[in-house]
Amino acid sequence: MQRPRVRETEARFVSHVLPLFKRKSTTIEAFIPERSLHGLASGDFEPALRGLVGDGAPLSGSTVARLKEKWQEELVLWQPRRLAELDAVYCWVDGVYVKAGLEKEKAARPVVPAALSDGRKVVLAVTPGYRESTESWGAVLRDLRARGLRPPRPVIGDGHLGIWNALRQVYPEAEAQRCWNHKMINVLDKLPQRQQAAGTALLRQIPAASTRREAERRRDQFVAWCEQHGYADAAKCLVTDWERLVTFYQFPQPHWQHLRTSNPVESPFAAARLRTDAAKRFKLVKNATAVMWKMLLVAEQAFRRVKHPELMPLVSRGVRFEDGRPVQTEVAARFHLHTS
Numbered sequence: 033m034q035r036p037r038v039r040e041t042e043a044r045f046v047s048h049v050l051p052l053f054k055r056k057s058t059t060i061e062a063f064i065p066e067r068s069l070h071g072l073a074s075g076d077f078e079p080a081l082r083g084l085v086g087d088g089a090p091l092s093g094s095t096v097a098r099l100k101e102k103w104q105e106e107l108v109l110w111q112p113r114r115l116a117e118l119d120a121v122y123c124w125v126d127g128v129y130v131k132a133g134l135e136k137e138k139a140a141r142p143v144v145p146a147a148l149s150d151g152r153k154v155v156l157a158v159t160p161g162y163r164e165s166t167e168s169w170g171a172v173l174r175d176l177r178a179r180g181l182r183p184p185r186p187v188i189g190d191g192h193l194g195i196w197n198a199l200r201q202v203y204p205e206a207e208a209q210r211c212w213n214h215k216m217i218n219v220l221d222k223l224p225q226r227q228q229a230a231g232t233a234l235l236r237q238i239p240a241a242s243t244r245r246e247a248e249r250r251r252d253q254f255v256a257w258c259e260q261h262g263y264a265d266a267a268k269c270l271v272t273d274w275e276r277l278v279t280f281y282q283f284p285q286p287h288w289q290h291l292r293t294s295n296p297v298e299s300p301f302a303a304a305r306l307r308t309d310a311a312k313r314f315k316l317v318k319n320a321t322a323v324m325w326k327m328l329l330v331a332e333q334a335f336r337r338v339k340h341p342e343l344m345p346l347v348s349r350g351v352r353f354e355d356g357r358p359v360q361t362e363v364a365a366r367f368h369l370h371t372s
Contacts (some may be wrong), residue, residue, distance in 0.1 A: 033252060037111050051066065060071065068350070069347055081311050094339040100319060100322060100323060103322040103323065103325065103326045104318065104319070104322040104324075107158075107321070107322050107325050107326075110325070111157075111158075112157075112179065113179070114179055114180050115156065115179045115180045115181040116179070116180025116181075117180075118146070118148060118154070118156075118181065118184075119148055119149040119182070119348055120146035120147070120148060120156065120181060120182070120184050121146075121147055121148065121149050121184060121185055121344050121347050122145045122146060122147040122184060122185060122186060122188065122287075122290065122291065122338070123144055123145070123147075123156070123184040123186075123187045123188070123206075123346075124144070124145050124146070124187075124188045124294050124295075125142065125143075125144055125169070125172075125188070125189040125195050125294070126142075126143050126187065126190065126294050127140040127141065127142050127143070127164040127192070128140070128141045128143050129141070129322060139158065140163055140168065140170060141158060141160065141321055141324060142157065142158075142159045142172045143155070143157065143158050143159075143328065144156040144157040144159075144172065144176065145292065145335075146184065147300075147338045147344070147345070149344045149345050149347075149348045150341060150344065151337040151338040151341025151344055151345060152335070152337060153335035153337065153338070154330070154332060154335075155329065155332050155334070156181065156326050157172055157175070157176060158321065158324065158325040158328060159171070159172045159175070160316065160318070160321060163194070164192040164193045164194045164195065165194040166193070166197040166198050166201075167194075167198075168194060169192075169194045169195045169197075169198035169199075170197075170198035170201055170202060172198075173198050173201075173202035173203060173321060174202055177202055177203070183203045183205040184203070184206050184208040185206065185207060185283070185347050185348070185350075186206065186208065186279055186282075186283065186291060187199055187203070187206050187207070187208055187209070187211070188207045188209040188210075188211060188291055188293070188294050189208075189209075189211060189294050190210070190211045190214040190294050191210065191211075191214055191215065191218065191273070192220050196208055196276070196293060207279050208276045208279060209276060209277075209279040209280055209291055209292075210273055210276040210277045210279075211292075211293045211294035211295075212238075212239045212277065212292045212293055213267050213271070213293045213294070213295065214293075214294065215269075216232070216235045216236070219231070219235060219266050219269045219270050220232060220235070220266075220336065220355065222263060222265040222266035222269050223263055223266050227263070228260065230257075231254075231257075232265070234250075234253065234254045234257060235254060235270075237250050238250045238251055238254065239280075239328065241276075242355070243281070243355045244278050244281040244355060247278055247281075248278075251270065251271070251274070254267070254270060255270065255271065258270075271290065279291075280292055281353075281354070281355050281356060282352070282353050282354070283347060283353050284346070284347065284353060284356055284357075284358075285354070285355075285356025285357065286340040286356075286357065287337050287338060287339065287340070287343065287347075289339070290330075290338055290339070320343045345350075346358065
């Protein structure tokens with residue numbers, strides 16, 4: 033990108049779009065890895081960027097190729113970094129699937145973002161893997177522990193048994209929270225199309241309940257509705273693994289919206305966490321992994337902080353909560369002051 037020049041004046045031009053010593057905008061920095069992940073070939077960037085920055089797009093195919101090589105080198109340095117100084121309170125786990133080259137099946141890339149005690153969200157791991165198995169997730173968690181990561185309080189994920197089996201082995205102290213979005217999709221798959229709107233309305237009321245007892249009452253209402261209409265499989269799907277669905281009630285109520293699903297990091301992270309058909313033009317999965325990692329680091333800058341971050345140290349210290357409120361009387365007054 034060319035910087036404008038100002039002549040016949042002593043005033044120094046400072047661009048808010050392209051600051052001093054910066055060769056490309058953050059928009060382009062985010063554009064490159066995101067478009068790469070979705071299949072744009074290196075040679076396609078120059079014509080694609082013309083629509084973004086006009087004629088004379090600054091990035092040739094060889095420049096993009098060099099960027100990707102640099103990302104791979106940076107990823108090698110990033111992966112083993114120490115984590116002992118990070119106080120990760122909440123962790124989310126998910127697998128981003130990548131297809132590359134002649135491989136018939138997509139390869140899973142386990143991704144672990146976390147919320148720290150100051151409310152910030154960061155990416156802890158983007159790790160090679162093949163499936164979301166116990167072995168793959170166990171390797172991810174053991175690596176995090178070896179690099180000094182202390183046990184998070186809850187770990188939030190979808191229905192893959194691999195993560196829960198691995199969590200019991202590596203971080204048995206951590207609580208497990210099943211993603212409600214994934215659970216509702218699984219339940220609705222057991223209903224006929226004509227009943228899905230009614231089923232959705234009933235299901236959404238359950239995790240929105242203000243207490244665990246109320247959530248259980250609404251669960252029972254849904255089960256009764258299913259039995260009345262002959263949808264036993266849907267009822268069974270809902271009650272399966274119920275305890276992991278209501279773990280969030282053990283944590284501060286202002287944080288429930290972050291804990292009920294495995295996709296707390298909104299629009300910037302969504303492009304990577306979807307089970308997307310990533311670039312068939314990638315010759316190697318490791319190339320796709322480096323691009324995906326870079327995209328996540330760009331997205332990390334836009335992650336939304338946890339609401340009421342002042343409550344995070346309480347969770348980190350192990351303060352017990354019931355139905356979103358602290359059990360200990362000595363902190364209950366402070367909690368009411370923070371959330372009122």
